[in-house]
Amino acid sequence: MANLSDMRPVYVIGVGMHPYQFASDTLYIDMGLTAVRGALEDAGIAFPEVESAYIGCTGIGMAAGRIMFNHLGSTGLACTQVENASASGSSAFQMAVLEVAAGRRDVSLAVGVDKTGDQLRAVQKEKVSRLSDTATIPLVKYALMAEHLKKEKGLSAEDLAMVAAKNHTNASKNPNAQFRKPRTVEQVLASTLVAGTTTSLMCCPRGEGAAAAIVASEDAIRRLGILGGKPIRVTASVLQSETPQVGREIPSVTLAQRVAEMAYDEAGIKATDLDCVELHDAFAIEEILYTETFGLAPKGAGQHFLRDGGSAIGGRCCVNSSGGLIGQGHPLGPTGLGQVHELTRQLRGENGERQQPGARIGMAHMIGLGSISIAHILTKD
């Protein structure tokens, strides 16, 4: 496999978002155009400079991109729709990055936009029965893992609530977030019990929204006069799918570790070099597990990293400063690009009251149903 460091350097030159929100009458085109226009404005370029576009979505239907881009001027750009469940936006970003890295295009756009669709999953067409009626529901898997870890290493409901309270509170300072209320551990624990010790406020909401990122080559940055210091380099882009479960660890957690290690290797960094991480906290337990598998905390000590403030803004490596999936929201198509939006602003030092001091290196991580895991590392040159 070719390494990104052996290819042309690729930079994020502009990001934009339409706030995540609960299901509404807002048209997907309005949300998508808001994010794309925001990214164009942020980059300081016009739409005709964009040579190719990847649109990540899961619930809109076929051929969502072209009819949206039509409203920005029919430039004839290459346009491809990408579906990879929760990781659709991350995968759209990867396609854009690889196309520029390979030298095929100089400026490429990734946009994630989604409405709450019919949630139809291919696994429902597999015609393979499972012993449990909830066997393909991730929430149940993670709630079972939380129960196992409660006995195994003393992980408590309070620890899970602390993740959620942190992320809800980060989201309360984020104008693009779906949830805008700071929450305490007590409030999270008092919300509706869903499965095991997992409560509703420990789970990400369903919703809609849009996020976009424009990537470009060094040639394009020079030609277009993009401001020095503003472009953020993409130093790793890795995606793998899971292998059979060995022992008690959930395959998606084992997979997340492998993908993170591959990403560190590609970027030439260590876990301790990361200043900020946006990760897949669809359920609070995931953040504790991934901080361990990513090497931010020793195995089995994720809750201590959290309790000690290691993952807080201003801590050793802030985790989900956007509010994560729990607080900022998880509209599927946009989610991975919302992470790129957050990290880009962190690494530029433009993140306001959610700024991680001195942030230089960040990682965006998503899981897509199935499951696949994808990670991107962004670096301030």
Next chain:
Amino acid sequence: MTALEKPDLYELDGTGPGLKLIFGRCAACEELHFPRTGYGCPRCGARPENVTAEARAGQATLLTFITLHAKLAPGITPPCVVGEAEIAPGMIEEVMLSGGAEQYRDGMAIVARAEEVERDGETRLACRFAPKEEV
């Protein structure tokens, strides 16, 4: 005779409500897998004609369990209990447990048995695990 809800996964073992689980055995890699599907061996990729059904006693070791408080799937009526169980050496599956959580503890032996459920207005026999000593 009431029909089984998922006859591709289990069969009555002839001792009242007891169930056997239907695994797949692959002739190419000799490995066991569950569930058996019509697609072949998920371990080595061998074609379906290499896989034969192998009914094994519905006995398992319960590893972890939780109570579901919300209706997360159409077929369930909360509160209900689901768990992870080792149904054969090294093979961990999510299973549905009979009754309330108070009867269960980690590491206990559980057995598969048929329990009546309503599906689209018809009664079906579903697989629910219960503590071994109770049966």
